[in-house]
Amino acid sequence: MMKIKIFRAFHFLLTIISCSVSAAAQSPAAPPPVTAATLQQVAASLQMYVEKLPEMPKLYGYTTNPTGSPIPANLTIGMYETQWKFHRNLPATTVFAYGTSALTATVPGPTIEALHGVTTYVTWQNHLPQSHILPFDTTIATAIPSHGGVPTVVHLHGGIHPPQSDGNPFAWFTAGFRDTGSAWTESTYLYPNVQHAGNLWYHDHALGLTRVNLLAGLIGSYVIRDPTEDSTLDLPRGEFDRHLMVFDRSFYKDGSLYMNYTGDNPTIHPQWQPEYFGDAIIVNGKAWPYLRVQRRKYRFRIINSSNARYFRFSLTNGLSFVQVGSDASFLRSPVTTRSILLAPSEIADVVIDFSTTSANQSELTNDAPFPYPTGSAVDQLNSKVMKFIIIPSASILPDKSTAPSILKNYPTPTTAGASTTRYIVLYEYESATGNPTHLYINGKSFFAPVTETPKSGTTEVWEVINLTQDNHPLHIHLAEFQAIKVQQIVDLAGFTSCMKTMNDAIACNVTGHVTGNLLSVPDYEKTWKNVVKIEPGNQTTVVVKFNLIDNDAPYPFDATAQPGYVYHCHILDHEDNEMIRPLKLVA
Numbered sequence: 092m093m094k095i096k097i098f099r100a101f102h103f104l105l106t107i108i109s110c111s112v113s114a115a116a117q118s119p120a121a122p123p124p125v126t127a128a129t130l131q132q133v134a135a136s137l138q139m140y141v142e143k144l145p146e147m148p149k150l151y152g153y154t155t156n157p158t159g160s161p162i163p164a165n166l167t168i169g170m171y172e173t174q175w176k177f178h179r180n181l182p183a184t185t186v187f188a189y190g191t192s193a194l195t196a197t198v199p200g201p202t203i204e205a206l207h208g209v210t211t212y213v214t215w216q217n218h219l220p221q222s223h224i225l226p227f228d229t230t231i232a233t234a235i236p237s238h239g240g241v242p243t244v245v246h247l248h249g250g251i252h253p254p255q256s257d258g259n260p261f262a263w264f265t266a267g268f269r270d271t272g273s274a275w276t277e278s279t280y281l282y283p284n285v286q287h288a289g290n291l292w293y294h295d296h297a298l299g300l301t302r303v304n305l306l307a308g309l310i311g312s313y314v315i316r317d318p319t320e321d322s323t324l325d326l327p328r329g330e331f332d333r334h335l336m337v338f339d340r341s342f343y344k345d346g347s348l349y350m351n352y353t354g355d356n357p358t359i360h361p362q363w364q365p366e367y368f369g370d371a372i373i374v375n376g377k378a379w380p381y382l383r384v385q386r387r388k389y390r391f392r393i394i395n396s397s398n399a400r401y402f403r404f405s406l407t408n409g410l411s412f413v414q415v416g417s418d419a420s421f422l423r424s425p426v427t428t429r430s431i432l433l434a435p436s437e438i439a440d441v442v443i444d445f446s447t448t449s450a451n452q453s454e455l456t457n458d459a460p461f462p463y464p465t466g467s468a469v470d471q472l473n474s475k476v477m478k479f480i481i482i483p484s485a486s487i488l489p490d491k492s493t494a495p496s497i498l499k500n501y502p503t504p505t506t507a508g509a510s511t512t513r514y515i516v517l518y519e520y521e522s523a524t525g526n527p528t529h530l531y532i533n534g535k536s537f538f539a540p541v542t543e544t545p546k547s548g549t550t551e552v553w554e555v556i557n558l559t560q561d562n563h564p565l566h567i568h569l570a571e572f573q574a575i576k577v578q579q580i581v582d583l584a585g586f587t588s589c590m591k592t593m594n595d596a597i598a599c600n601v602t603g604h605v606t607g608n609l610l611s612v613p614d615y616e617k618t619w620k621n622v623v624k625i626e627p628g629n630q631t632t633v634v635v636k637f638n639l640i641d642n643d644a645p646y647p648f649d650a651t652a653q654p655g656y657v658y659h660c661h662i663l664d665h666e667d668n669e670m671i672r673p674l675k676l677v678a
């Protein structure tokens with residue numbers, strides 16, 4: 092009890108401190124102002140499809156003992172300031188990158204290959220300089236070290252691991268651990284990899300700096316493989332199984348990363364903007380790359396690591412996606428689709444069969460408006476992602492891979508047996524001029540005492556209601572979850588105005604209002620996930636499991652320990668401005 096109190100008092104202190112430090116003392120000096128037209132010109136000057144798609148370096152999260160059995164590995168991964176060339180027409184750019192040395196650090200960072208059932212230990216080290224390369228905003232709750240440096244903390248997105256290894260926003264640290272946040276306890280993180288095979292990614296999660304640190308380059312992918320699944324499923328493997336980490340960035344003429352130094356509500360927040368959109372689409376660290384493929388099946392694990400851009404992908408020349416999995420898990424059966432909508436931080440695991448076209452190339456395109464779903468239409472730049480060049484058939488190796496009709500039978504999500512139903516309501520607040528000032532969940536700041544305290548080992552139902560104009564990707568740490576129902580809210584205006592005064596779903600007669608049309612959950616989202624999209628003006632019913640989904644087994648570690656977990660919107664600009672709440676499991 093005592094410990095919790097100290098922890099909270101410290102958070103409070105931290106906010107006070109952060110508000111009293113002037114932004115100029117911490118944020119880098121602003122470069123000369125630049126217009127949106129110039130940024131677009133720079134992006135437009137990057138010739139499409141001339142950069143080869145990089146494959147990021149691999150690090151193995153396991154090793155073998157003398158008898159050949161897999162055993163845990165100890166990795167050390169650093170964060171470095173380095174130079175990265177996003178395109179041959181662009182000067183090298185200063186970035187923050189993960190890697191095993193300053194020379195080998197990449198954007199995105201190395202792909203960590205983990206094995207189901209074998210623990211991976213990672214010692215995360217911060218080698219970043221005294222000052223940030225991008226602007227940030229100390230009027231939102233932000234980690235501020237007393238001795239300078241860039242606060243960082245790594246979260247393995249989708250990982251089922253103890254709270255001490257979760258990368259709590261308050262567990263940040265600077266170079267050499269000179270300063271640490273109030274929840275910092277250890278430098279080596281433990282990832283048990285007890286969950287089924289799936290697609291994860293790691294990224295920074297420092298308080299109030301997540302959007303900035305990811306924009307600077309602190310992202311990487313992590314895959315859990317299960318040899319039994321590999322042998323029973325026969326999906327494309329080896330060089331035919333690739334990661335595509337997609338994000339958007341804008342650049343100044345000198346090649347440096349662009350982020351707006353002026354907030355859209357500068358008297359309240361000098362720098363914060365509700366969403367970042369870049370003009371250039373980057374895949375595995377290169378703008379609009381190409382990949383030479385054989386006329387056969389490939390598996391692509393597509394990760395949207397944009398700050399705020401949704402992508403709706405399609406392929407030209409008649410190709411389809413055969414979606415086999417999402418972020419957390421396989422689908423029960425493959426779903427063939429011409430287009431896939433990915434929210435920030437969502438992952439699609441797809442097979443593309445290049446033998447089903449006679450064309451010699453196919454473009455991966457995007458047509459999602461931004462912000463999604465009511466924002467601007469894409470233009471000729473951000474409507475393109477990358478190109479596949481299909482090499483002449485003479486060089487095909489026999490392709491025996493398949494996307495079998497039954498991939499995996501996970502338990503079906505059900506509300507029966509749920510221990511608790513919670514209403515999770517998303518709010519956006521605006522200034523008198525109608526510009527967003529901050530976003531809250533359940534009308535509460537991140538610093539308000541914890542209200543979500545699920546019992547470890549149980550299943551809950553979360554009724555998620557969006558009272559904002561945007562679609563928000565909801566991410567719950569530790570849990571795996573699945574949307575089972577989306578229903579429109581009738582008399583939305585009346586319900587919203589009641590909620591804005593009372594902030595109490597039951598008192599505002601939520602069940603009387605959630606009586607509108609049912610929307611279908613797309614087939615390719617009917618699986619256990621780490622992120623679900625929350626439609627505006629609708630209630631989304633989400634089954635949330637706080638145990639291992641395969642067999643309902645309890646977590647093999649103490650999930651109730653300090654500092655607990657968090658759940659939040661995965662639009663990073665929203666998360667940083669408090670669309671985030673603590674999540675504390677109890678025994």
Ligand SMILES: *[C@@H]1O[C@H](CO)[C@@H](O)[C@H](O)[C@H]1NC(C)=O
Pocket residue numbers: 154163164165212
């Ligand atoms: C990893 O570190 C642990 C604890 O320090 C140690 O017991 C283990 O032997 C190490 N594993 C390898 C492969 O070095």
Ligand SMILES: *[C@@H]1O[C@H](CO)[C@@H](O)[C@H](O)[C@H]1NC(C)=O
Pocket residue numbers: 125126127130351352353354355356
């Ligand atoms: C930066 O944000 C300010 C405030 O919203 C806006 O006026 C300006 O046009 C933005 N700059 C660019 C290049 O978009």
Ligand SMILES: *[C@@H]1O[C@H](CO)[C@@H](O)[C@H](O)[C@H]1NC(C)=O
Pocket residue numbers: 395396397398399400401402403404432433434435436437459463564661662663
């Ligand atoms: C990528 O993720 C961002 C934020 O997490 C989201 O805004 C964007 O829509 C996503 N894009 C795609 C293509 O999924």
Ligand SMILES: *[C@@H]1O[C@H](CO)[C@@H](O)[C@H](O)[C@H]1NC(C)=O
Pocket residue numbers: 451452
């Ligand atoms: C691909 O096909 C187009 C039109 O059929 C042709 O113009 C082009 O030269 C071909 N490219 C390659 C690389 O074979």
Ligand SMILES: *[C@@H]1O[C@H](CO)[C@@H](O)[C@H](O)[C@H]1NC(C)=O
Pocket residue numbers: 600602603604
């Ligand atoms: C809740 O709303 C429904 C539908 O508008 C209405 O029929 C019902 O009387 C309301 N219940 C209360 C307690 O206000």
Ligand SMILES: *[C@@H]1O[C@H](CO)[C@@H](O)[C@H](O)[C@H]1NC(C)=O
Pocket residue numbers: 579580583610626627628629
């Ligand atoms: C619910 O979501 C659907 C799909 O995005 C949208 O068409 C509809 O307008 C939403 N309902 C309300 C009341 O906003």
Ligand SMILES: CC(=O)N[C@H]1CO[C@H](CO)[C@@H](O)[C@@H]1O
Pocket residue numbers: 465557558559560561583584587627628
């Ligand atoms: C697109 C959409 O329907 N957005 C709605 C989200 O919820 C708010 C408040 O309830 C509505 O005003 C928006 O129209």
Ligand SMILES: [Cu+2]
Pocket residue numbers: 562563564660661662665666670
């Ligand atoms: Cu959001």
